[in-house]
Amino acid sequence: MDEVKELVSDIRKGHIKPVYFLMGEEPYYIDKLSEFIEDNILSEEEKGFNQMVLYGRDVSVEDIIGNAKRFPMMAEHQVVIVKEAQDLSRTIDKLEAYVANPQPTTILVVNYKYKKIDKRKSLYKAIKKNGVVFESKKLYDNQVPDWIRRVLSGQSYSITPKAALMLAEFLGTDLSKINNELEKLKIVLPEGTEITPEHIEQNIGISKDYNNFELHKAIGDRDTKKAFKIIKYFGENPKDNPMVVTVSLLHSYFSKLLQLHGLNDKSSRNVASALKINPYFANEYIVAARNYPMKKVSAVIASLREFDVKSKGVGANAIPQSDLLKELMVRIMN
Numbered sequence: 001m002d003e004v005k006e007l008v009s010d011i012r013k014g015h016i017k018p019v020y021f022l023m024g025e026e027p028y029y030i031d032k033l034s035e036f037i038e039d040n041i042l043s044e045e046e047k048g049f050n051q052m053v054l055y056g057r058d059v060s061v062e063d064i065i066g067n068a069k070r071f072p073m074m075a076e077h078q079v080v081i082v083k084e085a086q087d088l089s090r091t092i093d094k095l096e097a098y099v100a101n102p103q104p105t106t107i108l109v110v111n112y113k114y115k116k117i118d119k120r121k122s123l124y125k126a127i128k129k130n131g132v133v134f135e136s137k138k139l140y141d142n143q144v145p146d147w148i149r150r151v152l153s154g155q156s157y158s159i160t161p162k163a164a165l166m167l168a169e170f171l172g173t174d175l176s177k178i179n180n181e182l183e184k185l186k187i188v189l190p191e192g193t194e195i196t197p198e199h200i201e202q203n204i205g206i207s208k209d210y211n212n213f214e215l216h217k218a219i220g221d222r223d224t225k226k227a228f229k230i231i232k233y234f235g236e237n238p239k240d241n242p243m244v245v246t247v248s249l250l251h252s253y254f255s256k257l258l259q260l261h262g263l264n265d266k267s268s269r270n271v272a273s274a275l276k277i278n279p280y281f282a283n284e285y286i287v288a289a290r291n292y293p294m295k296k297v298s299a300v301i302a303s304l305r306e307f308d309v310k311s312k313g314v315g316a317n318a319i320p321q322s323d324l325l326k327e328l329m330v331r332i333m334n
Helices: 003-010 029-039 044-050 061-068 094-098 123-130 141-153 163-170 177-189 199-204 211-221 223-236 241-259 268-275 280-291 293-312 322-331
Strands: 019-024 049-054 078-083 108-112 132-135
Touching: 003 029, 019 123, 019 280, 029 061, 029 078, 029 108, 029 132, 044 078, 044 123, 044 141, 049 061, 049 280, 061 108, 078 123, 078 293, 094 108, 123 132, 132 211, 141 177, 141 280, 163 177, 163 199, 163 211, 177 199, 177 280, 211 223, 211 241, 211 280, 241 280, 241 293, 241 322, 268 280, 280 293, 293 322
Parallel strands: 019 108, 019 132, 049 078, 078 108
Antiparallel strands: none
């Protein structure tokens, strides 16, 4: 996010490069940067003759170069944006001849989603020398709640740690999908609001009481009654709570507990740092580690691997998800 802010700031100040190669697994920032350039370099009057959008599936690299070499009409620059450029992955190296000596009055923006060019090749080196290469990396699961918090804080909103975790667990690491849900919340909630689990439940439909976060807490506290209530809800609503996701998140949870057992310093601060979790949740992990000795944690992880296979239909084709979840919970809580 900091690199994106720096690029936007440079463009606003007029420090514009002739080539922007936007690549990587996370399309959210590629789209955002491309849209910013599309909206802000040229005035509305200049765009008609000097801004064009091309699509990788419809053009060749030679077409792109031909358009980039044109001169602007009654403007300082022309902007050429190539969307879905990953469709040109087999021939993208041909772009090197242009980026090694780019037209100074052209701003070429290449959106190369879900892929990366080889950093050892001369194309990458030529772009780095004369333009900008921006790599949009996929966030890890544990980075998403903090990303949500930072995005909202820049828009005069805040969010509780539990609410951020609920969104992250339900929506995964797809930043575009998460941003769409945040936009919905901003429509119904006034600026300055602290977004809570209740807001999430009312406006997005994620249950504040029956979710993987609450399941982990119930298991960690050895609250058998609550854990089985959540599992029952999951079994009755399998589309919103697929077992494969539940098992994957439980595996991550118990892996963190195993890591916690290996720490010499089990203070809240050190646990949060070592496990890469929000300090708000550190004590919950410490309590869970007391309730689940290392030997038990190792046994649970082995069971989770077994049920991960079963959740994918291997050796358990005729067993309903609800029954598998109950059996798994018995293994964990006993």
